[in-house]
Amino acid sequence: MSCPDCDGVARREFLKTAALGGVGLAAAHAASRIAGPSETVVTSLYQSLTPAQTAKVVFPFNDPLRSKVDANWMITPFKIAEFFNADQQAMIDEIFRGLHNPEFIDKVMYHMQEDGGGLGQYSAALFGTPGTGAFEFVLTGRHCTVRCDGDSVDGAAFGGPIFYGHASQNFNEAPDHPKNVYWYQAKRANEVFQALNGKQRAAALLGDPREEKASATVELKKRGETIPGLPVSSMARDQRELVEKVLADLLMPFRKKDADEAMKDIRASGGVEGLTMSFYKNLDIGNDGVWDVWQLESPTMIWYFRGAPHVHTWVNIKGRS
Numbered sequence: 001m002s003c004p005d006c007d008g009v010a011r012r013e014f015l016k017t018a019a020l021g022g023v024g025l026a027a028a029h030a031a032s033r034i035a036g037p038s039e040t041v042v043t044s045l046y047q048s049l050t051p052a053q054t055a056k057v058v059f060p061f062n063d064p065l066r067s068k069v070d071a072n073w074m075i076t077p078f079k080i081a082e083f084f085n086a087d088q089q090a091m092i093d094e095i096f097r098g099l100h101n102p103e104f105i106d107k108v109m110y111h112m113q114e115d116g117g118g119l120g121q122y123s124a125a126l127f128g129t130p131g132t133g134a135f136e137f138v139l140t141g142r143h144c145t146v147r148c149d150g151d152s153v154d155g156a157a158f159g160g161p162i163f164y165g166h167a168s169q170n171f172n173e174a175p176d177h178p179k180n181v182y183w184y185q186a187k188r189a190n191e192v193f194q195a196l197n198g199k200q201r202a203a204a205l206l207g208d209p210r211e212e213k214a215s216a217t218v219e220l221k222k223r224g225e226t227i228p229g230l231p232v233s234s235m236a237r238d239q240r241e242l243v244e245k246v247l248a249d250l251l252m253p254f255r256k257k258d259a260d261e262a263m264k265d266i267r268a269s270g271g272v273e274g275l276t277m278s279f280y281k282n283l284d285i286g287n288d289g290v291w292d293v294w295q296l297e298s299p300t301m302i303w304y305f306r307g308a309p310h311v312h313t314w315v316n317i318k319g320r321s
Contacts, residue, residue, distance in 0.1 A: 038098035038255075039150040042137045043130040045091040053083070061128030061152070066136055068145075069161040070214040071312050074123040075140040081120025092124055096139055099146055104253040107181040111166040116142040128152070136160075143167070143312070155319035157262035161218045164253070167310035175286030182311045188249045189294050189305065192242045193279055196230070200239075204230035209280040209293045209306060218316035223299045229278030243272050246296070250303055265319040269300040283308040 049058065057076050059065060065075065076083075080092055096119060097105050112119055122141030128134040136149040136159055143166060149159030167173065168180040177183035196204060206228055210217065221227055232243050247266070251259040266272070275298050279291040285308050292307035304314040 038095045038148045041091050041095045042148055046130050048088055058126045061134040066127040067160050068215050069163050072142045073140055075125045075138055076123045079121055099255055101253055111181045157265050157317035158258055161316040165312040172309040175288050180311055185249050186307050188246050190290055195239050205279050205281055207282050217314045218302050227276040227297050229276040232275045233273040262317050265317050274298050
């Protein structure tokens, strides 16, 4: 599909057209009446469910399904636009929007429209009971796994592993990834590589990246295990500052609460100097030396950006190993 410049599209236009992706105008009007943090709206959604709905989309908090992450999956077989009523769809829209930076959410909604047909074509599930200190809302679909947990999940940023991505215009994107809403992150990471000297580049540039294997993709290494790549601690000060800018760009799409929690966990594990950065030459679209695949990793974090054939991004940040 074609898209006008996402930077210039007003939020109200997305609400009227693609943003709800099948949820409908009735849901858009209902959403405008709902206020409060995403966790508050999750409680309202939970309370609105009928017994029949509860039986299908509410699970125990310790169900292993809660921690799953993948690039393209439905946490339940029920599409939001078909399973939930208009008010519930509006609540889900509000929850999802509230988990993101308001200055970036229109781009997220655009990618979900292009990738999956809009929010209504995705799925949602709830785990545990709101207000008990053990609950989580999870929304999944193509190029999205996002969570709202109210800090119920101890020691895990974003409530557990998340995924985001985008296939802009084509499954096999061009080297410059036109209209991809997340490609700016790779451009920033490549600024780090360009600032490295020859010896550093040799350490940072590797061959094949990790395979994509659902939740196993974000398994963290144990302390003492070798993490291939270039330790940020070995970089010069100006190079480390560029890595800090990469982190800022990675966290920018998310709400401040989650971004702050993620940075708190990263700092507790050594900060930017505790990370190792690597780039992968064997998936270089166009063989242009602009690395489409790269990652930041530590014993408590993996942020794996796989930009070939289009953008897949896997994230797992723990407060402790």
